[in-house]
Amino acid sequence: MTGEARDPAVAGRLLPWTGADGGPCYLVGDGTGYVSRLADEIEDVQIDMADRLLGHAAELLAERRVASAELHYLARRLSESLRDVRRIAESRGGRLAHRPRP
Numbered sequence: 001m002t003g004e005a006r007d008p009a010v011a012g013r014l015l016p017w018t019g020a021d022g023g024p025c026y027l028v029g030d031g032t033g034y035v036s037r038l039a040d041e042i043e044d045v046q047i048d049m050a051d052r053l054l055g056h057a058a059e060l061l062a063e064r065r066v067a068s069a070e071l072h073y074l075a076r077r078l079s080e081s082l083r084d085v086r087r088i089a090e091s092r093g094g095r096l097a098h099r100p101r102p
Contacts, residue, residue: 014091
């Protein structure tokens with residue numbers, strides 16, 4: 001399910017990828033199907049990549065002599081990673097907000 005508008009009455013999971021138009025993709029379901037498991041796996045990879053990138057950034061920034069091209073590349077990768085992790089947080093926060101209370 002893709003598109004900008006979303007009916008708040010239908011709690012959908014924000015997926016870790018975008019649609020062909022670049023807009024957000026949502027999944028409506030019970031969270032146990034193939035697409036949900038795939039989204040979980042992709043989120044795990046994205047979080048692991050962010051962790052590794054932070055380690056690389058710490059090492060690179062500890063160096064006294066770093067080329068501007070290296071810093072530019074690092075900044076681009078950090079930006080991409082931050083965007084991924086923010087999307088994961090938004091997705092998980094949205095699912096918590098729509099969880100039925102006992």
